[in-house]
Amino acid sequence: MAYDKELYQQVAIEYEEIRRHDRQDLEERRQKVFANVPELEEIENEIRGAGLKIIKLAATGTGDRTERVYALRDRQKALLVRRKALLLENGFAEDELSMRYLCDKCQDTGVYNDRDCDCFKRRLIIKAFEKSNLSLQLRDQSFKTIDMELYSKDVDENIGISPYDYMSNIVGICRKFVYDFDTDNTNLLFWGAPGLGKTFLSTCIAKELIKEGHSVIYETAYKIFSMLEDFKFKRTEDLEKLRGQTQKLYECDLLILDDLGTEFSTNYTNAALFDILNSRLIANKKTIINTNLSPEELAKKYSERVFSRIIGSYRALKFIGNDIRLLKSVNK
Numbered sequence: 001m002a003y004d005k006e007l008y009q010q011v012a013i014e015y016e017e018i019r020r021h022d023r024q025d026l027e028e029r030r031q032k033v034f035a036n037v038p039e040l041e042e043i044e045n046e047i048r049g050a051g052l053k054i055i056k057l058a059a060t061g062t063g064d065r066t067e068r069v070y071a072l073r074d075r076q077k078a079l080l081v082r083r084k085a086l087l088l089e090n091g092f093a094e095d096e097l098s099m100r101y102l103c104d105k106c107q108d109t110g111v112y113n114d115r116d117c118d119c120f121k122r123r124l125i126i127k128a129f130e131k132s133n134l135s136l137q138l139r140d141q142s143f144k145t146i147d148m149e150l151y152s153k154d155v156d157e158n159i160g161i162s163p164y165d166y167m168s169n170i171v172g173i174c175r176k177f178v179y180d181f182d183t184d185n186t187n188l189l190f191w192g193a194p195g196l197g198k199t200f201l202s203t204c205i206a207k208e209l210i211k212e213g214h215s216v217i218y219e220t221a222y223k224i225f226s227m228l229e230d231f232k233f234k235r236t237e238d239l240e241k242l243r244g245q246t247q248k249l250y251e252c253d254l255l256i257l258d259d260l261g262t263e264f265s266t267n268y269t270n271a272a273l274f275d276i277l278n279s280r281l282i283a284n285k286k287t288i289i290n291t292n293l294s295p296e297e298l299a300k301k302y303s304e305r306v307f308s309r310i311i312g313s314y315r316a317l318k319f320i321g322n323d324i325r326l327l328k329s330v331n332k
Contacts, residue, residue, distance in 0.1 A: 004215050007131070011123045015110045022108055026099050033097060037090050043083050044097060050076045125211055132206055132216045141203040146171060151321050163321040167197070170317050174201050178208045181254075181286065188288045189310060191295070192319030198290040202256045205288065214253040221273075222263040224249060228272045250279050254286045261293040261301060270303045277309045289314065 034041040050072045057065050057072075087096050101108045106117035116124075148171075151164040159166060177186060190198040206216045219227075227249075231242045249255060255276070263269060280287050291298065295316060299307045 007124055007127050010127055011120060012110070014123060015108060015120070018102060018108045022099055022101060026097075029096055033087070033090075033092055037086055037092075040083060040086055040097070043079050043086070047076055047079045047083070050079070124213075128210045128215065129207075132210060132218050141200055142207050143171070143175060143204045146197075146200070146204065156320070159320070166320060170319070171201065173315070173317065174205055178205055181209060181212075181214065185284060187281075187286055187314040189314040189316040190288065190290045190319060191293060191298075191316065194292055196319035196321055198319055199258060202258070202288050202290055206254065206256060209254055215248075215251075216254045216256065217248055217252040218256040218258060219249070220258045220262070221260045224257065224276070225263050225269045225272055229268065249276055250283070250285070252285070254288065255280060256288045256290070258290045260289050260291040261298070265301055270306055273302065274306045274309065277306070277313075281309065281313055287314075 030044075034044075054069055054072050057069050083097065084094055087094060099107075103117060103119040106112040106119060110117050110120035112118075148164060148168060151162070151167045153162045153164040155162050156166070174188075177184075177188060180186070190202065192198065202218070206218060210216050227242065227246055231239070231246050257276075260273075277287065289310065293301065295311065298310065302310075
């Protein structure tokens with residue numbers, strides 16, 4: 001799965017700037033070295049001149065071409081040895097007159113062996129984290145950092161198993177959601193009281209999918225409906241920017257709609273919510289909804305067609321246990 005073209009363009013522009021800085025840095029170092037050791041500038045010019053002569057000889061059919069090329073290469077080697085000695089004698093680094101790269105592997109081109117270099121991929125992931133609106137959470141929230149010990153291992157009589165086993169099963173479902181993302185049509189509805197890990201697990205899913213190259217947008221219901229209203233009623237000076245932001249809500253591979261039910265409900269929000277959910281279902285784009293409301297409360301708050309889309313097309317997972325955020329603050 002490839003990242004959005006927009007991300008590629010942004011990172012490609014960064015690499016252009018990196019290469020410009022590399023060239024500028026080399027030129028500044030060269031000027032400093034030549035000002036202190038003029039002989040090194042002469043050596044540099046002679047090394048470059050020998051290289052040009054070798055190229056010209058390679059393009060000709062002159063009989064003594066091979067001998068002349070060998071002679072020029074021997075001269076270059078001697079000059080390089082002299083250059084190194086002069087640099088070190090005058091307190092400069094051995095590579096002071098050479099290009100220095102952030103990534104020696106791709107030499108700051110972003111391409112290695114005709115593929116995106118690892119450094120380019122890392123920058124893409126960072127950009128994708130930023131665009132997801134989860135950059136801060138993604139730093140330390142992942143499936144590896146889930147602390148299952150915060151859930152009780154005592155059997156809950158209401159469900160017949162312990163919160164630990166129950167939530168372990170939900171974590172397994174979330175991992176499977178990531179694993180089957182490209183082949184399964186599952187959408188998820190996380191519901192339950194605040195502080196039980198709904199947003200945390202959403203973040204874990206987002207992190208894994210972003211690393212695999214999927215586009216993910218995390219946003220609260222309140223912010224989404226505010227954006228849509230501002231765009232619909234043109235309550236902004238930068239309408240084109242807002243157009244792009246709202247379009248991403250429909251186009252991203254995964255939309256995480258957080259805190260559904262906390263927004264002020266109107267006929268417009270009902271219609272806008274249906275449009276997003278229905279459009280994404282038709283386009284086979286996955287969505288995760290986080291809400292503190294039960295299915296019964298969702299049915300009361302939203303229109304029948306909105307509720308029908310959610311219940312009919314989402315796998316509902318109830319979160320149980322004690323407030324994890326409170327437990328973490330107590331255990332600090």
